[in-house]
Amino acid sequence: MNARSATALLAGLLITHTAFAADPAATTEHARGRYLIAVGGCNDCHSPGYAESGGALPEAEWLTGSNVGFQGPWGTTYAGNLRASAATLDEAAWLALARTPLRPPMPSPSLRAMTDADLVAVYRFIRGLGPAGQAVPAYVPPGGAVRTPYVDFTPRSPSGALARN
Numbered sequence: 760m761n762a763r764s765a766t767a768l769l770a771g772l773l774i775t776h777t778a779f780a781a782d783p784a785a786t787t788e789h790a791r792g793r794y795l796i797a798v799g800g801c802n803d804c805h806s807p808g809y810a811e812s813g814g815a816l817p818e819a820e821w822l823t824g825s826n827v828g829f830q831g832p833w834g835t836t837y838a839g840n841l842r843a844s845a846a847t848l849d850e851a852a853w854l855a856l857a858r859t860p861l862r863p864p865m866p867s868p869s870l871r872a873m874t875d876a877d878l879v880a881v882y883r884f885i886r887g888l889g890p891a892g893q894a895v896p897a898y899v900p901p902g903g904a905v906r907t908p909y910v911d912f913t914p915r916s917p918s919g920a921l922a923r924n
């Protein structure tokens with residue numbers, strides 16, 4: 760590479776970098792938060808319609824929480840409205856929540872395995888989306904009355920009998 764093309768390359772990189780840094784939606788932390796949410800599968804449970812859309816659900820509709828319960832030996836749980844949580848919790852409270860064991864099928868160990876910096880990137884990305892959606896129904900303990908549709912995660916054998924896994 761001669762000096763002229765090296766200068767042109769450098770100038771190009773600088774312009775790219777400046778444009779990147781000037782766009783708040785494209786900061787590294789923002790992109791990382793979005794990436795972690797995408798690979799973490801958070802939308803599959805926390806964003807109604809996401810899985811059905813093959814992942815094409817617009818970002819503005821992400822993570823508003825689901826009114827379809829997940830029922831199993833743990834009772835019936837609802838994937839919460841993360842837009843509301845991120846809007847109301849501060850960073851420290853979000854980190855504390857993320858470090859708390861949550862009930863299945865929330866992949867709590869995956870969340871707890873994230874570094875603080877990753878959890879903060881996730882939090883800031885969601886907070887940046889702004890609040891949206893409604894609160895999800897409260898957790899129902901095993902045997903309690905469930906008033907919403909739910910997905911049954913109870914392990915059964917083909918005869919229909921309850922199975923141990």
Ligand code: HEC
Nearest residue numbers: 799800801804836837838839840844861862863864865898
């Ligand atoms: C397989 C479904 C599923 C996936 C995938 C999932 N969650 Fe959850 N999540 C749940 C359920 C169900 C609950 C409620 C758990 C409970 O009641 O204890 C929950 C609760 C939470 C909570 C606490 C409640 C709240 O509303 O603030 C946070 C925070 C959370 N999830 C974040 C995430 C993040 C971030 C990801 C992606 C890395 C993720 N979840 C992926 C199902 C899921």
